[in-house]
Amino acid sequence: MPPTLAELLKIPGLGPKRVQALSHELGVATIEQLRQAASAGQIRNISGFGAKTEQHILEALAAHADQTQRFTRLVAVQYAEALVDYLKHVRGVDRVVVAGSYRRMKDTVGDLDILVTGEPGSALMERFLAYDEVDAVLAHGETRSSVVLHSGLQVDLRLVPAESYGAALHYFTGSKSHNIAVRRLAQARGLKLNEYGVFQGEKRIAGDTEESVFAAVGLPFIAPELREDRGEIEAARAGRLPQLIALSDLRGDLHTHTKASDGRNTIEEMARAARAQGLQYIAITDHSRRLTVTHGLDPRQVARQSDEIDRINASHSEITILKGIEVDVLEDGTLDLPDSVLQHLDVVIAAVHSKLDLPRKQQTERILRALDNRYVNLLAHPTGRLLGERKPCDIDMLRVMRKAKSRHIGLELNAQPVRLDLDDIQCQMARDEGVLVSINSDAHSTFDFANLQYGVGQARRGWLEPDKVLNTRSLETLRAALNASRAKSG
Ligand SMILES: [Zn+2]
Ligand SMILES: [Zn+2]
Known part of the structure; x- marks a missing residue:
């Protein structure tokens, strides 16, 4: 089935048979064409449809359009994890996995695609519809149901046979363009690839695992985060897939706040929480004075905080606290604190917080000038x-x-779920340009170190390997890297 037709399957009430009929009878190949045909009253005339079905399709389309809202990962993760946990406890259920853009670690998620293996005819679908958070049921079938949660998040649940699990997982993980490219490889080998498996004629030759699907088309496993048809197929064929960074590769965090500016915890509390996450060092980087709303620090307060960090470092050896600042870049590209203050700090982060709407040339010059500060x-x-x-x-x-x-x-990859800045394409660009990236939590409380997982997800989408990420370094090699910019300008 062509990919635009597969898109139509997202409309509740439309199975493969009906989509084929719509395509065959009316030439409907896209959601928009479906809307036109339904509005024009053409669908009721196809055998097996009728006026009632046409009406249902119109309603489903309206719900689909309302569903263009996207959710940050933070929100999506909360709903997904709770729901997966709930479904795992349903009798007869074996595996539960969230596919789609969620699995590809996209920075925002439109809906959740959940795949389940288990006994057919189990209580699964009933239990799914009975879930607390369900606001509306869009479709209810034996192997597929769709609901909208109170938050507006749509969730599609599919029960797939164990022997199709890998093929279904690959198919519903996407992206669409990645799937097209993989399907072409299958066709070139005389194979048929769909969500049920890989077939040679009528014979299924792969599909129980994703690995078997990739192997059938001559590829090694490709991480979900890379499946955007941005070169991953070619890299896989050439044996040059990146060894993607993992959360456990991070040894430190170079951007955190405390009560001294707009954070909620003390230096010691932040250090302890970072240690509990397995980190070996953190930089305390409160705001500079220009940001008055955040109680930014003036030179005297910076000096006082440095003394405090010295004291804490002297009494705790389990984690090293680096002295830092998130210094504002003023409109002309100069910094909010003098060099005489900055030179005593381990980590200086330049940050634009004002005049974000300057014209391109001016904004670029402003940042370039800030980067000239030694x-x-x-x-x-x-x-x-x-x-x-x-x-x-x-x-x-x-x-x-x-x-x-x-x-x-x-360049920072700020891991706050509302930022994730750099984006995935820019991470890939940094990799290509040979610029180091630092995945930072920008934690404003002890809970925010959890942000790092989102940053790592984004970094993986951007093809980043551990050696391209500054804070995978040991403290010693990190210090050398931090000093490099200063040494260079002499
Ligand atoms: Zn900031
Ligand atoms: Zn910050």
Whole structure:
């Protein structure tokens, strides 16, 4: 089935047979064509449809359109984990996995696609519809049901046979363009690939695991985060897939806040929480004075905090606390604190928090100038975007990256779920340009170290390997890297 037709399967009430009939009888191949045909009253005339079905399709389309809202990973994870846990406890259920863009670790999620293996005819679908959070039932079948949760999040649940699990997981994980590319490889080998398996004629030759699906088309396993048809097929064929970074590769966090500015915890509390996450070092990087709403620090307060960090480091050996600052980049590209303050700090993060709407040339020049400061180590949240709230600022990212590289400055991948800034494409660009990336929590409380997992997900989508990420380094090699930009400018 062509991929646009597969899209139609997302409309509750439309199974493969009906989609084929719509395509054959009316040439309907897209959601938009389906809407036109239904509105024009053409669907009722196809045998097996009728006016009632046509009406249902119209309603389902309306619900589908309302569903364009996207959710941050933080929200999606909360719903997905609770629901997966609930479904796992249903009798007869074997495996439960969330596929789709969720599994590909996209920064936002439109809906949840859940696959389940287990006994057919079990209580699964009844229990799914009875879930507390369910607001509306869009479709209810033996192997497939769709609901909308109170939050507006749509969840599709599919029961698949164990022998099709891998093929279904691959199919519903997507992306669509990745699937098309893999299907072409199958066709070139005279095979048929769909969500039920890989077939040679009528014979299923693979499909119980994803590995078997990839192997059948001559590929090694490709991590879900890479499945965007952005070169992963070619890399896989050439044996050059990246060894993607994992959360356990991170040894430190270079961007955290305390009560001294707008954080909620003390230095010691933050250090203890970071240690509990398995980190070996953190940088305390409160805001500088310009950000008055966040109680940014002036030079005297910076000095006082440095003394406190010295005291804590002297009495605790299980984690090293680095002295840092998130210093504001002023409109002209100068920094909010003088070099005489910055030079005593281990980590200086330059950050744009104001005038995010400057024209491209001006914004780019402003950032380039900030990166010329010999004490800057990192550029925080480089585009300033807030998902669903604020667009990225308009900058020439390639120039910024090349400047950062020439100055041995790293770019931050800010791991706050509303930021995830750099985005995936920019991470890939940093990799190609040879710019170091630092995956930072930007924690404002002890709970926020959990952000790091989202940052790592984004980094994996951006093909990043551990050696391209600054805070996978040991403390010793990190210090050397941090000093590189300062040494260079002499
Ligand atoms: Zn910031
Ligand atoms: Zn911050």
